[in-house]
Amino acid sequence: MLLYTNRHVKFPVCLAYVGNKCFLILMCVLQIDEEVAKLLALKAQIGGDNVKHQFVLKTAKGTRDYNPKQMAIRERVFSTIIGCFKRHGAETIDTPVFELKETLTGKYGEDSKLIYDLKDQGGELLSLRYDLTVPFARYLAMNKITNIKRYHIAKVYRRDNPAMTRGRYREFYQCDFDIAGQYDAMIPDAECLKIVHDILSELDLGDFRIKMPWEDVRKEMVTEKGLSEEAADQIGEYVSLQGGMELAERLLQDQKMCRSKQACAGLSDIKLLFSYLQLFQVTDKVVFDLSLARGLDYYTGIIYEGVLTQAGVAPGSTEAQNGTPAEESVSVGSVAGGGRYDGLVGMFDPKGRKVPCVGVSIGIERIFSILEQKASAEKVRTTEVQVMVASAQKNLLEERLRLLTELWNAGIKAEVMYKKNPKLLSQLQHCEESGIPLVAILGEQELKDGVVKLRVVASREEVDVSRAALVDEIRRRTSQA
């Protein structure tokens, strides 16, 4: 037994001889207990082929299935978000769920320990993506793209401590919108804030604020733009009182502030941003927050966060009511975040060429938790079936299938019960349960007369419709659906 030491940890190195081969086994002391447990488990597994083992019927920790009702809600949310991204002229791309491990290395600081790695089964070392921003930057560098406005909606993976009732999962969707390119100052940044504003408004989640952490702006003014700490704090006080546009303007007129040209430039940028936000009609929701100081490794400019402020709706609000200060109940309501990251693409480019980027990510799981809670009592349709083809008598399966085919081929969403002789009552009940608005009923008489009895499920009204007119009649009656 040898002990090999590097700066950080001690390694027991074990030389094992088997036959004429010598094996070097090197293990981290901190992990050995864990490793032993795993090897013993492995041994039990290998030796236990014949033992019927207890099967655990569950999804992986921190993940969940979406049932049809949840999917219906999720699709409504996606549709709103994608609608907004498209209104702003975005294209979309997709990237693989895993990246080379080294692509993710050095991008997330402390959080890197939360990255899921794939097992080494020979070949490349891979990790599941941790966000959509780093794959986006890799995509830009790899394809030498210098201008793009794109959205990307996909799942990302974090080995975080899950808190599923608050919408924090290990597998979760991100909805990202980013603008890459060298443009005039603050125009794309303002558009990202407009997008957060519009999405949070349209989703109807209650009141919200888009917060920009003052700490970052202050730091930039002091360390990069040369403003005195005193002056910066004075600005901070103004900001906390009033926020927004007039403030920046008043500060610019302030003699003391403008002693430094660079501090002036910094304030000019903020003023510019707020002037665009004013044109975009979103200034009522955008504020600086003195308490906020958040940032991923790759952010370089303004960063912001969209926060729901209605405690009654925000997930985690129960905690706030149980004694945690009110400020925290606000911060757990964070449902969007983003900022500028001008250096990230350059980290991937062999020559370090930079592509300035700004973007926003919508945290769909928290939004989804809120909407799911709202919809819990509500009846949500999980299919779009317009009509059920039913029969009133026995031995009409073939006639039902023939009519069904006519409807399908005309583009009508339709179904039958997969029984030779279902009862009319059970066919009607199925419509009630799944919200199908119409029933096309066939009987001997209807077949003889060349008609179909069309029943409106809600009103129980029934009318005979000629077979030739049926498709149009169904379309007319379900055109809102």
Place this chain on the structure above:
Amino acid sequence: MLLYTNRHVKFPVCLAYVGNKCFLILMCVLQIDEEVAKLLALKAQIGGDNVKHQFVLKTAKGTRDYNPKQMAIRERVFSTIIGCFKRHGAETIDTPVFELKETLTGKYGEDSKLIYDLKDQGGELLSLRYDLTVPFARYLAMNKITNIKRYHIAKVYRRDNPAMTRGRYREFYQCDFDIAGQYDAMIPDAECLKIVHDILSELDLGDFRIKMPWEDVRKEMVTEKGLSEEAADQIGEYVSLQGGMELAERLLQDQKMCRSKQACAGLSDIKLLFSYLQLFQVTDKVVFDLSLARGLDYYTGIIYEGVLTQAGVAPGSTEAQNGTPAEESVSVGSVAGGGRYDGLVGMFDPKGRKVPCVGVSIGIERIFSILEQKASAEKVRTTEVQVMVASAQKNLLEERLRLLTELWNAGIKAEVMYKKNPKLLSQLQHCEESGIPLVAILGEQELKDGVVKLRVVASREEVDVSRAALVDEIRRRTSQA
């Protein structure tokens, strides 16, 4: 050093003492060389923090990004497929991208070696899903669901040998439609075949056939239904000649065939299936194939495969032209597959309760390869922008942003160039390149007159439209889009 032996492999067991702890290290002989290499690589990595390493800018082997044009094509394909699934009344669900490793164990036979495992980072042992069928069965058993018609569109993962030009990837989409439940024979089975038929027709991929492997039907008739091998082969000959409905009927009338009641029942089932397929108007495309004998472990009843038959379009057709027999050029054109799997859900149920299932999976990547190739010359729009807000003179950024906000707030898809003073020509060029049909041009005169100059990019026609009427005018002119 001890040697522990079980039936299959020898294990070197190494006892290592570190301080007062005793560690048991157990390794499979066959894997030790590999393990040593990995540990040495790990050591190099730990010790090599200061070494600037060469960065490889690529996606993982067998995977790819989708650029905006590819995404636009992919979304059209999805829209067609989802449209068909919804027409047949399906709900949708989603499951996590990884499952407990043991959930996948014993479901794929020989192919299990192609499953991606996640690294053991503490906690559960996880694997990436290999298909959508096993997670679906797990979902049904876990939620005790006995009846559902659902579709699921998601990526699955196989450590297969990639052949990317032929649309074979390690990460690829599956589009699955399944019907679970105890229903009258062959009705759901026929609907699945109808769905394959309709999707392949609507996607306009050229001619196709839906093939059912004769081998399986023959085996069932011989081993389970007690038909003589001779009689089965005679049926096979009929089948290869004619296929379909009349055949089954003629066979049923054949004295020799009906000596066994069970063989008769088997043939009755086939006859029943074809009678439903006839009602669904798809018999022209469905054939038995004597050469086909494919099956995953979990299939229990009929299985089928959708195959493109136009060699000029099917991926892999070049190989066929280079000397491989023509039959192979057909089989690489497989773009859909499915069948009945009545036992799979029972494998997850603690009491083994069965839920009969039948389903179909559309192989989107091959379809996508074909359509991408078709669209290579074609101009495909990647955004839906209806109008660009442009200016003819300098210093009109604010006016552009104001108009842009009006349009966005009215739900119009619109964009500007992110420049203070872009040239009119470059604004018009951007429209030409990205297919934006309209330009709303602002100038001093237009602002004074309260109008906007609306330019049709294709015809270069320009009309003055009053500001109040602009939104309606844009909607009217882009209503097809």
